[in-house]
């Protein structure tokens with residue numbers, strides 16, 4: 185008997201597992217037909233990125249996978265990665281969690297995106313260039329066209345990587361936290377672009393911690409925790425009426441629902457850092473000028489402003505690692521060099537990739553004569569499992585590495601901390617816990633904190649006051 189049904193399933197994942205030392209993802213099954221969307225939400229470290237990598241066939245060494253995949257009309261065992269490469273680009277594309285991993289550091293944004301249009305999508309050179317220009321302009325990157333990845337802000341790099349990954353017009357797109365660190369208008373642009381794939385008859389698998397992004401994308405949602413599916417269903421139903429305790433907790437931990445900050449009185453203490461008349465231009469554009477700012481011990485000051493407006497640059501100036509074009513910065517008397525610390529927007533860039541986390545921490549603490557004893561209790565408070573210490577920075581999840589960055593900075597007992605999107609890779613529950621801990625310790629240790637976030641609700645709930653930079 186011949187079947188008359190025309191299958192339109194573009195991506196089918198059957199009983200997919202991932203296993204390794206300390207890693208176990210229970211069999212997960214889902215399918216995406218032409219035009220469909222699926223969003224994975226869930227706890228940091230729950231296995232979302234590994235599921236994406238298992239589908240791509242790019243799991244790191246040391247991890248094994250089982251189960252069966254159908255990608256377009258190609259069916260294979262998940263463990264058999266040999267034929268998967270041929271599907272990359274035109275059929276299957278992944279936007280990885282760390283944009284820097286997807287970008288060539290020596291190539292400017294425009295040619296980087298044009299290359300995919302040319303070599304993967306097969307366009308002529310002029311066509312490829314103009315298509316790349318259109319993509320980047322649509323993402324608000326006119327100013328970034330001729331920049332190298334190292335000259336882009338985190339949010340800009342995120343969008344360039346997005347444009348490069350989607351340029352070949354793959355019918356199945358997997359996007360791993362494509363909107364982290366983006367302000368609301370930019371985030372909405374990315375969501376609209378993501379939606380183009382299913383709207384054109386493709387399939388979209390998105391991984392996100394942003395519940396609003398999941399809501400806007402619609403389709404189906406799966407919530408994961410510790411390698412297990414906790415709950416799944418149509419976005420509208422699941423996001424409005426979660427049934428399980430964890431899903432309820434996750435969905436009610438959005439920053440807008442946090443309680444208001446308790447008022448902080450810094451008395452008459454003198455500022456830890458104060459700057460006056462600051463100004464700087466980058467790439468021929470004045471980012472800010474005549475800026476005065478002072479932060480007192482234990483005070484939390486939010487820094488807000490559109491993507492690329494100079495928030496990270498301001499941090500570098502206040503920390504003394506970049507020179508302002510105008511103005512001056514002074515520190516409280518006796519501030520040691522180590523007393524000024526930064527949490528990077530891009531955690532992988534802040535860690536040497538070759539050593540285990542334990543070796544990195546030991547080395548740091550020994551060099552600066554701090555006690556190793558403080559590590560275990562602080563890891564516990566950050567929700568980090570001790571077994572992660574034996575791994576290298578590339579062998580843990582994005583959110584785990586982000587918390588290691590926080591751990592490392594807190595161990596040095598800073599007096600001034602510039603925290604640049606320090607929780608952008610965390611699920612809402614972990615984000616709330618991590619920020620409360622950060623603030624508690626800042627108050628306790630009289631550390632002045634400047635906190636950058638693209639999320640106005642988060643800033644409003646956490647900061648004593650805010651500094652707004654114009655775009």
Ligand SMILES: Nc1ncnc2c1ncn2[C@@H]1O[C@H](COP(=O)(O)OP(=O)(O)OP(=O)(O)O)[C@@H](O)[C@H]1O
Pocket residue numbers: 204206207227228229230231232233234235244245246247281572575578579580581582583584609610611
């Ligand atoms: N290369 C690796 N080798 C060993 N274990 C890994 C590796 N990469 C990730 N893990 C572990 O597997 C688990 C799942 O990681 P994964 O990156 O999939 O999490 P995730 O859900 O994407 O988290 P996040 O939201 O923080 O990005 C984590 O506990 C992590 O430590």
Ligand SMILES: [Mg+2]
Pocket residue numbers: 232233234281360581582583
């Ligand atoms: Mg991840």
